[in-house]
Amino acid sequence: MTTAESSCCVCADALTPTSFATCGVCGHEFHLNQRSDIEGKDCGLVWINEEHLGLDFACNPCIEPPPVADSLNDVMDLDEAAAALGARSADIQAAADAGQLRHRKTGGGVYLFERGDIEAFASEKLE
Ligand SMILES: [Zn+2]
Numbered sequence: 001m002t003t004a005e006s007s008c009c010v011c012a013d014a015l016t017p018t019s020f021a022t023c024g025v026c027g028h029e030f031h032l033n034q035r036s037d038i039e040g041k042d043c044g045l046v047w048i049n050e051e052h053l054g055l056d057f058a059c060n061p062c063i064e065p066p067p068v069a070d071s072l073n074d075v076m077d078l079d080e081a082a083a084a085l086g087a088r089s090a091d092i093q094a095a096a097d098a099g100q101l102r103h104r105k106t107g108g109g110v111y112l113f114e115r116g117d118i119e120a121f122a123s124e125k126l127e
């Protein structure tokens with residue numbers, strides 16, 4: 001039972017007495033449908049903790065932390081590089097063609113950059 005109007009920490013919609021749980025990670029309440037006979041949405045998960053055999057609850061943001069940058073995420077195309085630098089794609093392409101920016105051009109003519117190079121380029125440009 002909730003006494004005060006509370007809202008889901010994930011989607012910000014109001015919680016109902018049959019559809020909320022408290023996240024064991026951040027301590028906020030979120031939607032968790034506890035009744036299989038009632039339509040409800042789940043903004044998190046519940047599972048059995050094998051250590052203490054109790055129920056653990058966690059909201060989606062706590063279950064899915066922001067993805068850690070992996071090598072593929074560190075590869076940007078021209079538009080992404082331009083967006084990251086706040087520049088125009090044409091300018092980035094010109095800098096790449098001029099050898100000012102390390103890049104790889106695919107067989108299809110797509111420019112690929114590594115995030116580190118873009119960041120280095122950005123800090124050089126600012127100085
Ligand atoms: Zn929700």
Ligand SMILES: [Zn+2]
Nearest residue numbers: 023026059062
């Ligand atoms: Zn949480």
